Amino acid sequence: MLMPVDSLSSELKRKMPNSRNKSKGFTLLEVMVALFVVAISLGGVIKVMGSAAKNSARLSDRTFAQWVALNELAELRIKKSWPKLGEVKGDQEMVDRKWNWVQKTIKTDDANIKRVELSVWPEGGKSDADPVVTVVGFLARP
DSSP, X not given: OXXXXXXXXXXXXXXXXXXXXXXXXXXXXXXXXXXHHHHXXXXXXXXXXXXXXXXXXXXXXXXXXXHHHXXXXXXXXXXXXXXXXXXEEEEEEETTEEEEEEEEEEEOSSTTEEEEEEEEEETTSOTTSOOSEEEEEEEEOO
16 A cells, blocks of 8 residues: 655654654753742742731831820810920820820920920830830910
């Protein structure tokens, strides 16, 4: 039985190993390099996500501490009392947390105005360390 030349040549090509017809895939070295790149990238992503979470918590603390200080300053204005010079310490609860504050009343050049500095820390925070926030206000004589 005679085969046409075209089909004979294609059958020979299929049966004979050909250098151009190698199996295609990745070598072990290429796979290891790719895994190394992925591992380094994931490490960076984890570090960035951790920093973002830490910054979010810090920003939340600063916001609530500022609200505590502004509330205390508003209470002084509402009471229309003339605070004594010096320091007063207290605490306030906000968002199910206790916040410690220190109010420093300072004399100004104008006898009818006093400067009030309110510094706030979360409860358990060290009051000798930097406060989370310090708010400055001025009170006029009632």
